[in-house]
Amino acid sequence: MRLITFPGQGTSISIPVLKALIRNKSKQFQLILNNNGTNANDLLNFIFRNPSNPGSIAVCSNLLYQLYKISSLTPTPADEPPLLLGHSLGELTCLSINNLFTLNDLFKISNYRNDLMIKYTEKYLIAHKINHSSKFEMWALSSPNASDLPEQVYQLLTSLPIPNGTVSIANANSPKQCVVTGLVEDLESLRTELHISFPKLRITELTNPSNIPFHNDRILRPIQEPLYDYIWSILKQNNTQTMTELPMGIIANLDGGVSRFVHHALEKFIKCSSNTVEFTKCYETINNKAFNVTDSVCIGPGNVIFNLVRRNCPDVVPFEYSSLTTVNLFHEHELQLQEDKK
Secondary structure, three states, rough: OOOEEEEEOOOOOOOOHHHHHHHHOOHHHHHHHOOOOHHHHHHHHHHHHHOOOOOHHHHHHHHHHHHHHHHHHOOOOOOOOEEEOOOOHHHHHHHHHHOOOOOOHHHHHOOOOHHHHHHHHHHHHOOOOOOOOOEEEEEEEOOOOOOHHHHHHHHHHHHHHOOOOOOOEEEEEEOOOEEEEEEHHHHHOEEEEHHHOOOOOOOEEEOOOOOOOOHHHHHHHHHHHHHHHHHHHHHHHHHOOOOOOEEEEEOOOOOOOEOOOOHHHHHHHHHHOOEEEEEEHHHHHHHHOOOOOOEEEEEEEHHHHHHHHHHHHHEEEEEEOOOOOHHHHHHHHHHHHHHHHO
16 A cells, blocks of 8 residues: 655745646646636736745645656556545645645645634734734754653653743654744753753754644644634535545544544544644554555655655655756656566
């Protein structure tokens, strides 16, 4: 079985890389744009101007998947559709390629979700009388000596008094790496304790221009209901609200389980929008022999998920699919497989 993955909104688009791919695959991209409605060109131009926008990243992933689909030399067996896995926002892309909504809908939902996170972060600061200039930061923590860093950090957080109590684990990316989010003063109060508790710990302060405490349930839980209502209204507009089964199962960030029904997948995506991305549990599913995942096509932009799969799923052959070079390499591999079968 094949796994197809999609990145989250922390992966900005390299416009020169994307333009080179479009230029060299112009016929395929023109077909894709023609198949996606009258405003597909407008979306692409928006991406060129706004490569870090959440809607841009989600739409870019969807377009790259469509390129993969029309260019693939190995048809997907009807009785063995691929499994899908998206990191955070990438899970919304998984829903979109299951034909629940259009490319333009994907763009709108991505940005609506982002706007909700900004709105309720501001409401939290006001409600708790925290200085409006206070900043939420994201720290990537990595330790080569950790056995289960996300769980070990969680245990540390629950044992320590934190001034405003805003620190939580946003992403459990691997047994040796996780991302924490919180007010900068709360995170700084933990810096010394983190280094004492985890020898050789590396802390990387990530950019967070929108001041969002990603996947922080204490602050972002209120986004769940309006996000669900918004997506449901779009499904009704598209007459897809009666769909029950997904053509392709989605490995949920919330718990690593495989969602095969539309309502399960939607609920898990929405709930995980304010809870930890449990990517380590997703690896457990991928590595489970019952699913027989043999290879993975890691759709761009970027190669973050490709590297995570490569490091944490030893029996899966990963292929990056994000640039002209990696796209060509993948299809050359397909061609070689066909030649070998002759």
